[in-house]
Amino acid sequence: MFEILMGVPEMKEFWDGLKARKKQNQLSGDEKELFKKFGKAIQFLAADPRHRGLQTHEIEDLTRRYGQKVFQSYLGQGKHAYRMFWVYGPNRKQITIIGLEPHPEDAKSGAYDRIKLSDLPNL
Template sequence: MHFLIRMGIPEMDELWNKLLSDYRTGTISKKNALLFKKWGKALKLLSENPRHPSLKTHDIEALSDRYGERVWQSYLENKTSGAMRMYWVYGPDDQSITIIGLEPHPEDKKNGSYARITLSDIPPYEA
């Protein structure tokens, strides 16, 4: 089963469209070009198989408790300072995944680091 990837509104949609526009016009910075490439690859893998080994997908209990819905984290990169993580939920329907955040990995899980993560609004799930 392939999933339709949706960007959480409005932050994720704006960020993705900005990166895409800058890439297409050749005005993207090297740093953003690298983010665009890694995020694009992760989105493709996520749409094909949310459990793809390179994504290292797992749920984040602290965020799931805060948002009242199971929140998943997948890797864009690993073993780098500030390695980016993509946060997502299933929905708003059975064939969709909604990206609700893109943040650097919190360095210290013991001191409430996930409390500092701000995610976009989660759309209602329609089963």
């Protein structure tokens, strides 16, 4: 099992806010769907980063930009699909989610340039 961390500051703030709104029963319909998909993806990622349902693969453009291997995994399909970006670390048996974007991405060249990636947390 891997410990799943959220990148700072963006992913941590996003996930903490989503969890807080869920606890207060204040999620919109789309947010409820995202919470469900994201939570399921986190469970799969913790158990097996190569889980078949995640369709994980490296994104070389982001690897070059970030300075370490960046992987993309899918959250659902169709209209409300997302893609999650993550890296191994900062420590052994840890994975840090550094980005989350709606899918499908723009097919144009340089589509990954616009993706905002969070930093690894300082532990």
